[in-house]
Amino acid sequence: MNPSIFAQLVVLGMIWGASFMFQRITVPVIGAGMTGAGRMIFAALTLLGVLALLRKPLQWRARWRDYLVVGVIVMGLPLTCFAVAARSLPAGYLAVLNATVPLFAVLIGWGNTxxxxxxxxxxxxxxGVAGVATLAKFGHLEMNLATALGFAAALFASFLYAVGAIMAKQRYGDADPLVITAGNLIGGSVPLVPLALATAPSALPALNVSAALVALGILCTGIAYALYFRILRAAGVERAVTVTFLVPLFALIWAALFLGEPITGAALAGCALVLFAVALIFEKVPGLTRKPLVPAKEALCRE
Incomplete structure (x- = not known):
């Protein structure tokens, strides 16, 4: 891999890993609704600025329906679900659960085709299922209703990411990904604004909370997506998605350094299992050859 591409992947992994830490700072103070909506609004403004500099039109009139539908499914709901999960789950757990998106993509693809x-x-x-079970069963958290809901919210968000990726491919085709992302951010934030206003705190949050929300939107969403698309264009999909391996590792490191969250053996084991699962799904484990894909019914007849 080109050293420049590798360095960009590491930076992207560091940025996305920090997003879960920032949510742990904002959610307890301003709530999940304000965190999700604020993150998307700041990110949308960032990407709109990038599009203005590049002189690329948003194509709102032609695609506003798609932006609303796909934006809610692929961004609005998942980001809010992760914000809800951040109430009870550590940042490292959130990142590991976020890495289950490829697992859902495999199952959805199997069901569709x-x-x-x-x-x-x-x-x-x-x-991957074993990795999530390891976190839930042997992690340092007490499994109660709140943590169970946190796991459910994070896994549902990962499921929505996988569904949204399929919808985006069907609806947008080869459209400019930077334009589509900006449109989805705007469309997805529309239904979140009333929720954010209804749950907004009565007083202005502390400076560190406001800074975390701004960083979450501008850095971890807006700039991070712009960097991701840069890598995608230069290195292709297969190499770009390897950032999935880096995000949970950096999330654990940032949370331990800045939030004091413990890195337990169970957390490391669960993280390792999920990352190994992602490697298997991307077929990057040496010694495992690819099996030709055949329709499920035909395969059953052969067995």
Missing amino acids: GMRPSTSKLAGVVV
Whole structure:
């Protein structure tokens, strides 16, 4: 891999890893609704500024319906769900659960097409489930209603990310990803504004909370997406998605350094299992050959 691309991937992993830490700072003070909406609004303004500099039109009149529908599913709801989960789950846990998106993508793709995934991908799903179970069962958190809801919210957000990716591919085709992302951010934030206003704190939050929200929107969402698309254009999809391996690691490091969250053996084991699962799904584990994809019904007839 080109050293410049690798360095950009590391920076992106550091930025996205920090997003979960910032949510742990903002959510207890300003709530999940304000965190989700504020993050998207700051990110949308950032990308609109980038589009203005590049002189690229938003294409709002032609695509506003898609921006509203896909924006809510791929950004509005997932970001709010992760904000809800941040009430009870540590930042490292949130990042590990976020890394389960490829697992859901495999299962959704199998259900939509009827094509059996490769052995490596199916093994990745099993290992990924084991990783999440390890976090839930053996982590340092007490499993109660609040933490269970946190796990459910984060996993549902990951599921929505996978669904949204399929919808975006179907609706947008080869459209400029930077334009589409800006439109989705605007469309997805529309239904969140009333929620944010209804749950807004009565007094202005402390400076550190406001700074965390701004960083969450501008740095971790707006600038991070712009950097991701830069990597995507230069290195291709297969290399760009390897950032998935870096985000949970940096999330654990940032949370330990700045929030004092413990890095336990169970957390490391769960993280390792989920990252190994992602490697299996991307078919990057040496020694595992790809299995030709065949329709599920045909495969059953052969067995």
